[in-house]
Amino acid sequence: MANFGGHAIPGSFFLLLGFWLTVKHVLQHYWRTSQPKGRHIMPPFFKKMDFLEGGFIIFGSFVGIMIEQFVVDGPHAHLYDKENNSWVKLMNWQHGTMYLFFGICGIALVASSASKLVPAGVDRLALSLALFVEGFLFYHHLHNRPPLDAHIHSLLLVPVFSGSASTMLEVFIRDNIILELLRACLFILQGSWFYEIGFVLYPLSGPEWDLKLHDNLMFITMCFCWHIAVALLLVSCISSVVWFTVKRFSGRGRDIEIGMRSTSSKASSQKALLEESDEE
Amino acid sequence: MANFGGHAIPGSFFLLLGFWLTVKHVLQHYWRTSQPKGRHIMPPFFKKMDFLEGGFIIFGSFVGIMIEQFVVDGPHAHLYDKENNSWVKLMNWQHGTMYLFFGICGIALVASSASKLVPAGVDRLALSLALFVEGFLFYHHLHNRPPLDAHIHSLLLVPVFSGSASTMLEVFIRDNIILELLRACLFILQGSWFYEIGFVLYPLSGPEWDLKLHDNLMFITMCFCWHIAVALLLVSCISSVVWFTVKRFSGRGRDIEIGMRSTSSKASSQKALLEESDEE
Amino acid sequence: MANFGGHAIPGSFFLLLGFWLTVKHVLQHYWRTSQPKGRHIMPPFFKKMDFLEGGFIIFGSFVGIMIEQFVVDGPHAHLYDKENNSWVKLMNWQHGTMYLFFGICGIALVASSASKLVPAGVDRLALSLALFVEGFLFYHHLHNRPPLDAHIHSLLLVPVFSGSASTMLEVFIRDNIILELLRACLFILQGSWFYEIGFVLYPLSGPEWDLKLHDNLMFITMCFCWHIAVALLLVSCISSVVWFTVKRFSGRGRDIEIGMRSTSSKASSQKALLEESDEE
């Protein structure tokens, strides 16, 4: 959707996802480091979070596909127009394909949370694949555009493919807080860069940008680095706030572990719960 | 062989290989997870499967080389035509070279199953190399073709080189079910894409595709992503079916391990068998 | 800053950093290998060194940003000139951005030395990112320059991106002396190559270089390899000198460990110190 809104929607989605991943992984990291060594079992609370996250991603992807198909100027599920011998609204179909893979990623997340039969790492593989497909389609999007338009979109490929690579690494190196926060950071970067694309290509106010001026390309390249710095700053601040909040609450005489559990279950004893989560 | 059949034959081969690898690796994974921790010995049943697979690949490669050489318009083992000062049917020779490396891969599989002297991982290295050579020759194939023809063949390089890289990784990270199923998935993708190439370049019915229309390239790029999604779906479905079938059979009072062994040996006791397989 | 000084300043900075890293990592390696296996605690001396290094990097980056902004022909914190509708001194802003990321890297180093809450490896990730941003901005710097100018700058990307990759590897493989010295070596190479760029593009004496002569490009390529050899030689010599100096001092009846500690603390007993550093 070639307007400001069409870039603000995925931008907001990725920003939210990035913030959420930061909070989630800092909580998980706090849990891991505060537990005695022998216990590696995550409390059911985290499983619920994963279900919620997966469900949200599936829902978002489904809505995204529906919108791309059935907006006023969408393809309405028609792929090929036999009368004119032409494809119908391929751009919308391509965006729908991107959503589809994020949907698959949501399903993989739910499946790997629900069942121990699904091998650990499938959710990360699916996410890595979804990012790869997004980058792959974007990359073949860029032909025949004015220089600044092509450049600003190609910069989007940096967080997309880096995210795909770092998530692929997480298939093998699990529970590494640096990789997890790096992933969150790359999502925030992607989100904020979507907004930047929107502001540059469809300025809300002020004059249009000259899409061929070399100085504009140089500024955008530098601006991208500033977005990286801001994303780093945001992730560090959120992480610190979450960490110290959790620590303070768990320090006030209530064990964080119990606090967390009490949100999910009340009557059962601690040990029973652990065994349950082990067998699920 | 520039016709539909020439793409359907390798397509079918890779599809079959992909399905077979899915079944085999899910069975092996079931075996690994259902065994107590101390035992890592595969039953002879799996070794027989590897022999069969290796033999099948060697046979297929040999037949492939023979067909490429001795079809009616083939080179008939002539490489250079001294009268005309020209190479004879280089395309067929190149296809034969690809088959040769899959043959080497089959030999490596048989050798590493037959003898413990062959270091573990040689079969994966040979497979990785066979895929690399396939991609390498395809890559140098693509010059001077119409845009859609070049593009649709270059998309084939994605599963080929990804497969080569992920198989190379398996030399070092062994018995990782995700990598194994990823490999199977990439073979299925490669096979189905061979069919797609056949359908697009040599349509069985209907009008020819316009090989220069940019919209066709955009559709094909997207279509490739749909093939990825279908390959993922197929691998997940087959894996689930195989897993639950095996589980049900082994749950009916017959230990799957014994069931498997009884196909290879009857009179010997379980322990003797294990020791045997250890010494082979 | 397009003159000899503008290349000599970062060159000196990177040379100094490379020498310093060599000394630091050889000392750390000596400490690691001379300790009994069970003890992995670095003495407070090393922590102080990291504080110093981080503080120095932060200070240097701050000064660098200030100079780039407020030199006579600098942008003086103006980014966009609304009267002329043009960006103001983008080159200086880009250099300032590079310094900014080295500043972030310094902050990460101080933070990860100061607190155990910061996960190990954050300092390396930040350094890897700073080098990536440096290379990324340089890479988009190179358009529309004469061949030799573009080539000599693109050779700079070799140590920058190699350094970024090897430092990223250090996030996962820590305390590997080879990687650490490789990093030092790449910084020295980068520093000496900055000087080489200065000498070639802004010769202090003698005739100007012909920026289009192909032979000059070939010589510069080879000259880069000689710089690699010299950097290797320097790192090996410094490492040997530091190693044998430390060994000789610690062999003279004074334990190196105690010698080191006495510089940081006098009255407290050895054990108390170790426990302290553990709890900080």
Place this chain on the structure above:
Amino acid sequence: MANFGGHAIPGSFFLLLGFWLTVKHVLQHYWRTSQPKGRHIMPPFFKKMDFLEGGFIIFGSFVGIMIEQFVVDGPHAHLYDKENNSWVKLMNWQHGTMYLFFGICGIALVASSASKLVPAGVDRLALSLALFVEGFLFYHHLHNRPPLDAHIHSLLLVPVFSGSASTMLEVFIRDNIILELLRACLFILQGSWFYEIGFVLYPLSGPEWDLKLHDNLMFITMCFCWHIAVALLLVSCISSVVWFTVKRFSGRGRDIEIGMRSTSSKASSQKALLEESDEE
């Protein structure tokens, strides 16, 4: 040196090195697998082999540099001709630079064999670097050549850069027989390809090759794959022959270990030797 001999000499060198590495690493692998688990100490015999290899490489590099400098039409240690304002014989200087890095690699091998202070892996890093520099200089060699000449030289980069990457991997994954034999195989491939370049560009008999014919490029690409297959075959055959020869000798009542040691030392007892090698 642009003639057949100038390609046959490095070709022979790399072929020999490849054969030698195959023999050495199979012997080391035999030793490792035939030892009980607790003992990882290599007998002095292997250390002597490393000294010999290192000395041979240093000697070869030195001779290579001398030849490149002082052949009849060489630069005779003159780099810049001030009278004509031109560089003197840059090609010879570049080849000399390649030899220099192989010389450094020899020194690293000798140093890491001689002293335990040199961290394990330095020899592999130096070899990886030598191959990188070789490929780096070759890559910048290729401009402005006829298509077949450029293509056949660029194919040389495949074994060179693959060798550099796989050797770099060996810095971290040591004593992996697959990586070691892969390295040997890539050296053999490089050597045989040097011969192929010689045969194609400077044919000993018969007509000259048409350097612009596309069919020749296609044949050469395929021919490269055949070289890979032959290199694989050679490495497998040599490995098998060495393995079974060693096994047969060590099976004839003489322990291979003792047999090996007796070549290096006679009077000292086995245990003393082991301790010695430990302390060296």
